[in-house]
Amino acid sequence: MSNMETELKRLIIDTLALEDIGVEDIDSHAPLFNAGLGLDSIDALELGLAIRKTYQVKIDSEQHDVVSIFASVASLAQFIESARP
Amino acid sequence: MDQKPSTPAVAKTLQRRLSPLARAVLHCIGECIHPAEHLPTVFSSSHGEIGKCLEMLETLQAGEELSPTAFSLSVHNAIAGLYSMAYGNHAEITALAPAAAGLGAGFIEALGILQEGQPEVLLVFYDEALPDFFPSAPFNMSLTGSCVLALKLALVGEGIRLSFGLSQNTRHDGEQPLQLSALIKFLNSQQSVLCLGDQGCNWQWQKR
Numbered sequence: 001m002s003n004m005e006t007e008l009k010r011l012i013i014d015t016l017a018l019e020d021i022g023v024e025d026i027d028s029h030a031p032l033f034n035a036g037l038g039l040d041s042i043d044a045l046e047l048g049l050a051i052r053k054t055y056q057v058k059i060d061s062e063q064h065d066v067v068s069i070f071a072s073v074a075s076l077a078q079f080i081e082s083a084r085p
Numbered sequence: 086m087d088q089k090p091s092t093p094a095v096a097k098t099l100q101r102r103l104s105p106l107a108r109a110v111l112h113c114i115g116e117c118i119h120p121a122e123h124l125p126t127v128f129s130s131s132h133g134e135i136g137k138c139l140e141m142l143e144t145l146q147a148g149e150e151l152s153p154t155a156f157s158l159s160v161h162n163a164i165a166g167l168y169s170m171a172y173g174n175h176a177e178i179t180a181l182a183p184a185a186a187g188l189g190a191g192f193i194e195a196l197g198i199l200q201e202g203q204p205e206v207l208l209v210f211y212d213e214a215l216p217d218f219f220p221s222a223p224f225n226m227s228l229t230g231s232c233v234l235a236l237k238l239a240l241v242g243e244g245i246r247l248s249f250g251l252s253q254n255t256r257h258d259g260e261q262p263l264q265l266s267a268l269i270k271f272l273n274s275q276q277s278v279l280c281l282g283d284q285g286c287n288w289q290w291q292k293r
Contacts, residue, residue: 017101038098045153055152 004077012073015050017041028074038073044070051076057083095118095171104153106134106213107164107173109233111171117205117235123141124237125177125198126207128170129191131226133161133182136216155164185284187264190289192249199240210234211242225283226261232265245272245292255280 005026009023012032016039030036033044045069057080059069069079090112092100101113104186118124137159141151144257157163162180169178177198183190190211195208213231237244256265264281271290279290 019101020097031154042154042157049150049153 001039002077004081005073006057008073008080009076011050011054012047015046027084028077029072032070032072032076051080055084057085091115092171095167099167099171101182102158102167104134104137104158104229106211106233107167109231110164110209110211110235111168113211113235114207116169119238120172123172123174123176124205124207125203126165126174126209127179127181127182127191127194127198128162128168129188129194129261130161130164130217131178131182131184131207131212132153134159134163134213135219136213138235139216139218147166183261185260186286187258187261187270187281187283187288188268188285188287189249189264195238196249197243199238205237205239208236208238210261210265210268212265225263228262229268232262232269234265234269248293250289252280252282252287253282254282254287254289255285256280256287258283263271 008025009026009028012018012026013021013023018037026037028036033041036079039047044066048068050056059066059079064079069075090109092103092108092111092115094115095103095111096198137155141155141159144151158167160166161182162178165178165180168174179194181190181194189209191210195206196204211231211233212228214229215221215227218229258267258281260283264283267281270276270291277292281288
């Protein structure tokens with residue numbers, strides 16, 4: 001597991017107030033939304049904001065394939081690594 | 086309250102969205118109805134969670150971006166929305182901000198729903214202290230703490246038998262937050278009549 005993936009899991013837990021979940025409970029390749037962690041569209045917006053603040057990376061629904069970027073921690077980490085300044 | 090009020094009917098993923106007031110409201114509802122009961126519901130709150138709006142305005146003033154979650158929960162019917170999601174309740178749900186009408190507005194709305202033929206209706210009053218930013222004291226519109234009351238109303242059946250109507254007594258009890266504890270006390274005592282009013286809206290409850 002890359003450092004970015006671990007960092008992202010911590011960010012997801014803290015940003016979305018997932019009280020009873022630890023970094024080790026999140027599978028990097030499991031779906032983040034609906035199934036998997038059970039996150040919803042408000043969580044996606046909240047996470048987008050946290051990523052923008054933390055990594056200065058903007059995920060723009062008009063430029064990027066948001067669904068595949070937000071598919072899992074692994075895909076999100078990969079996108080941030082490639083897009084961060 | 087030191088201990089978090091329990092809200093067993095609310096799924097984990099929704100629990101994290103509950104403010105202390107939302108948690109108190111859903112706890113009281115949980116004490117009043119069964120999780121599978123999908124009743125038409127009336128919520129009455131003078132101020133809702135206006136503190137959230139103030140926090141967001143302060144965030145904007147500081148030049149920061151708003152939290153989408155905070156934004157989604159800042160509307161007056163946010164707790165009504167959380168309730169409908171938690172209970173999977175698709176029945177008619179109303180959210181009132183009664184101002185001068187005090188506790189009367191919620192009763193009128195609930196009785197209207199019963200008169201339309203619904204057998205039962207859930208009536209929920211809630212308010213919390215207004216943030217200090219708002220000069221509420223001279224206007225008699227805020228308490229220092231939170232208060233919630235959930236009532237299941239029906240035109241027939243068991244429970245406390247009440248009549249409700251206009252009162253001829255002119256009263257100055259303040260708005261809903263200041264009237265609510267009097268209603269709770271009335272329902273839990275031997276007192277047979279309760280009159281409450283503010284700014285020309287005077288109501289009477291009588292046990293039968």
